[in-house]
Amino acid sequence: MIMDRDRIKIFLITGFLGSGKTTFLNVLLDHYKAEKNFVIENEYGKESIDAVLVKKNYNQLFEMNNGCLCCVLDDELLSVLEELISHPEAPDNLFIEASGVADTGILASVFKRDDIQKFFELKKIITIVDAENIEDRFNEVVEAERQVSAAELLIINKMDLINLRYADILTNRLKTINPFATIVTATQASIELGILNDPPSRNFTDHINSDLPHTSHLKSILMTFDYPFDMQKLYSILTVSLFLHYHQIYRIKGFVNLDKEDGKFLIQSTGKKLSITKEGEWPEDEPVQSKIVVIGKNIERISLERMFNKAYPNKSYSTY
Numbered sequence: 437m438i439m440d441r442d443r444i445k446i447f448l449i450t451g452f453l454g455s456g457k458t459t460f461l462n463v464l465l466d467h468y469k470a471e472k473n474f475v476i477e478n479e480y481g482k483e484s485i486d487a488v489l490v491k492k493n494y495n496q497l498f499e500m501n502n503g504c505l506c507c508v509l510d511d512e513l514l515s516v517l518e519e520l521i522s523h524p525e526a527p528d529n530l531f532i533e534a535s536g537v538a539d540t541g542i543l544a545s546v547f548k549r550d551d552i553q554k555f556f557e558l559k560k561i562i563t564i565v566d567a568e569n570i571e572d573r574f575n576e577v578v579e580a581e582r583q584v585s586a587a588e589l590l591i592i593n594k595m596d597l598i599n600l601r602y603a604d605i606l607t608n609r610l611k612t613i614n615p616f617a618t619i620v621t622a623t624q625a626s627i628e629l630g631i632l633n634d635p636p637s638r639n640f641t642d643h644i645n646s647d648l649p650h651t652s653h654l655k656s657i658l659m660t661f662d663y664p665f666d667m668q669k670l671y672s673i674l675t676v677s678l679f680l681h682y683h684q685i686y687r688i689k690g691f692v693n694l695d696k697e698d699g700k701f702l703i704q705s706t707g708k709k710l711s712i713t714k715e716g717e718w719p720e721d722e723p724v725q726s727k728i729v730v731i732g733k734n735i736e737r738i739s740l741e742r743m744f745n746k747a748y749p750n751k752s753y754s755t756y
């Protein structure tokens with residue numbers, strides 16, 4: 437049972453799709469490994485891929501995939517928080533990885549409530565920024581800018597993909613959106629973590645507009661495929677599609693079954709970059725079946741399925 441003096445510290449991690457939130461969560465879990473850490477993972481879309489990618493050095497993981505966290509506040513999130521309060525071994529830290537489209541302001545406003553503040557301390561609102569893609573996303577998706585404007589700490593991640601001159605331009609752009617946040621740069625979300633103990637430069641939650649609905653009409657489409665893909669075809673078809681549809685396809689994530697390859701492969705894209713890497717073996721209690729989530733704007737299942745069907749080694753598998 438939690439006493440008033442040792443409230444659970446909450447680190448709220450937000451950032452647009454694929455910016456590096458899970459990467460940062462793993463950095464935090466490693467840093468705080470001597471403490472008791474619980475994690476809330478919220479993915480946009482029903483299929484959870486992230487939970488598998490979070491390194492297992494947490495004490496308990498809660499998955500919330502029934503919608504964007506900021507939209508299911510009243511029920512699922514609050515019931516998890518209640519569970520933590522009465523937990524026989526309450527954690528020191530709660531790391532919340534919000535979905536890539538979550539409205540940070542709406543989410544942070546929960547922790548303004550007196551009944552919540554009694555047991556939880558919102559230690560830091562951290563927004564991860566994908567240095568390579570964020571400016572395009574500002575123009576396309578209103579949630580990307582809202583996440584930046586509600587941050588206390590902005591981490592410009594993926595510095596290896598941009599040059600220093602552009603980093604300065606981007607930093608200035610971020611300052612105009614959010615002049616109050618501390619801004620740091622990183623590769624693989626690796627930062628000097630002492631900064632998390634800095635006091636806030638303003639009372640952030642007082643400035644947050646928590647009444648804005650989602651307006652970007654993003655879609656998350658989950659597809660399953662029973663036949664193995666050809667690795668080379670899959671790679672080249674998706675690379676071309678990501679190049680052509682960069683302003684529509686924001687994230688591909690999933691596990692694939694590949695022809696002539698043993699094991700389970702992780703496929704993911706951010707921006708125009710695609711990677712397919714071996715992730716381990718297929719668990720015995722799981723069907724050997726590719727499961728892929730595509731998130732974007734104005735995307736249609738039928739066109740996506742047609743695209744993936746072209747990646748079979750033998751066209752006879754295809755239904756088109």
Ligand SMILES: Nc1nc2c(ncn2[C@@H]2O[C@H](COP(=O)(O)OP(=O)(O)OP(=O)(O)O)[C@@H](O)[C@H]2O)c(=O)[nH]1
Nearest residue numbers: 452453454455456457458459536593594623624625
């Ligand atoms: N080049 C480069 N890639 C990075 C860096 N940080 C993370 N990535 C890669 O970017 C991709 C997305 O990283 P994640 O940590 O899964 O991003 P996320 O924000 O959790 O993604 P969603 O939960 O889908 O929104 C992965 O392929 C990472 O390996 C970086 O600093 N540089």
